[in-house]
Amino acid sequence: MARDTRERLLDAGLALFAGNGLAGTTVSDLEARAGLRAGSGSFYRHFTSKEALFEAVVRQELDRFRTSIGDTTIGESTVADVKIALALEFHEALTTLGQLGQLEAIIHRDAHAMGDLFDEVEGLYNAALDASAARLNQLMESGQLPRRDPQALAVTIRSTLIGYHLNTQSFRRSARRVPPADLIAILIDLISSK
Amino acid sequence: MARDTRERLLDAGLALFAGNGLAGTTVSDLEARAGLRAGSGSFYRHFTSKEALFEAVVRQELDRFRTSIGDTTIGESTVADVKIALALEFHEALTTLGQLGQLEAIIHRDAHAMGDLFDEVEGLYNAALDASAARLNQLMESGQLPRRDPQALAVTIRSTLIGYHLNTQSFRRSARRVPPADLIAILIDLISSK
DNA sequence: GTCTATACAAAGATAGAC
DNA sequence: GTCTATCTTTGTATAGAC
Numbered sequence: 303m304a305r306d307t308r309e310r311l312l313d314a315g316l317a318l319f320a321g322n323g324l325a326g327t328t329v330s331d332l333e334a335r336a337g338l339r340a341g342s343g344s345f346y347r348h349f350t351s352k353e354a355l356f357e358a359v360v361r362q363e364l365d366r367f368r369t370s371i372g373d374t375t376i377g378e379s380t381v382a383d384v385k386i387a388l389a390l391e392f393h394e395a396l397t398t399l400g401q402l403g404q405l406e407a408i409i410h411r412d413a414h415a416m417g418d419l420f421d422e423v424e425g426l427y428n429a430a431l432d433a434s435a436a437r438l439n440q441l442m443e444s445g446q447l448p449r450r451d452p453q454a455l456a457v458t459i460r461s462t463l464i465g466y467h468l469n470t471q472s473f474r475r476s477a478r479r480v481p482p483a484d485l486i487a488i489l490i491d492l493i494s495s496k
Numbered sequence: 497m498a499r500d501t502r503e504r505l506l507d508a509g510l511a512l513f514a515g516n517g518l519a520g521t522t523v524s525d526l527e528a529r530a531g532l533r534a535g536s537g538s539f540y541r542h543f544t545s546k547e548a549l550f551e552a553v554v555r556q557e558l559d560r561f562r563t564s565i566g567d568t569t570i571g572e573s574t575v576a577d578v579k580i581a582l583a584l585e586f587h588e589a590l591t592t593l594g595q596l597g598q599l600e601a602i603i604h605r606d607a608h609a610m611g612d613l614f615d616e617v618e619g620l621y622n623a624a625l626d627a628s629a630a631r632l633n634q635l636m637e638s639g640q641l642p643r644r645d646p647q648a649l650a651v652t653i654r655s656t657l658i659g660y661h662l663n664t665q666s667f668r669r670s671a672r673r674v675p676p677a678d679l680i681a682i683l684i685d686l687i688s689s690k
Numbered sequence: 691g692t693c694t695a696t697a698c699a700a701a702g703a704t705a706g707a708c
Numbered sequence: 709g710t711c712t713a714t715c716t717t718t719g720t721a722t723a724g725a726c
Binding site for chain 3: 522
Binding site: 428432435458466492 | 516517518519520603604605607618621622625626629642644645647648649650651652654655656657658659660662663666667672674678679681682683685686687689690
């Protein structure tokens, strides 16, 4: 195996917890997916329990989330056409949702098992939302977008993107064949209409 | 007990499967919640297995879903002001999502365990979406709403409502204190802007 | 660091008394 | 129709050889 077993177990945990939930994933499943013999207790050489791995997985994804928020510099872009800037921003958001979709899935499934970490998730989520509202407000101030309640608009946009993403995920394809680009186009048309 | 045990087991199943998932719910949990002695096999006098109850629960909720779609007559309302009609319609949709939220939760958790029933869920979902698109199209034809792709707009609206609902559910309160009424107001403002 | 073997606990399921 | 008791299966976890 190329990578460290501990790392492979983290990967296995991410995929299986997201797909089958904490209770729906057995230590044997994790071992099998990490290339270990299922049923051998080899898992326990790396983590003290299934719950310990769960927490490690969530922590790892949280760090990725934090990083991806920091990387989003589009908010400060100087693209002249607001519509283009927003299109890029929304596309980026959908991509990020795709990448962090497994954390999303874990949150929706086993939020209760996350303990303190849940508060941290919520904090990060709200920070992202506030940044988005500030950005929208700025665009409204400069007259590039019609004036509306920035906080409510940010929540609306975020809800739309998340709803579309989760839906696509649940039904394993875009709802009624409306591709991401069409959704983004409509969304931008809507918020730039007066 | 007032109601039939079978019925109480269905209720218990709906609540527990939605909250803890199929794998996260034990037969003992179900028995306890239905007022039976946990650990006694009394459950098996009513259902042949945990999976059998799961299927019965999903079927029952699907029927409720079907009924609730049929009941939505607002689409044919003659309220003069489109904005008011839409506000009522969206509010109704959010309420329905709340009532069917447990089915939603089950779908997001254990879609894989639903087998054939999943296709039925998807069919109903798409039917509701098509009805919404047709309604929007009608409003555009009569000039009461600005012209946009009805299918894409319907998906956008539905995504927003579902995203908002799921988010509120995950974080146990409205995102950044934006109440449902504010979301609906923004949404209507957006789609009626030209 | 992974395996075989095994102990132990939890959960699914059945039999039979009441 | 629910209970006690019990059996079986599955899953968690540890010990010790390689």
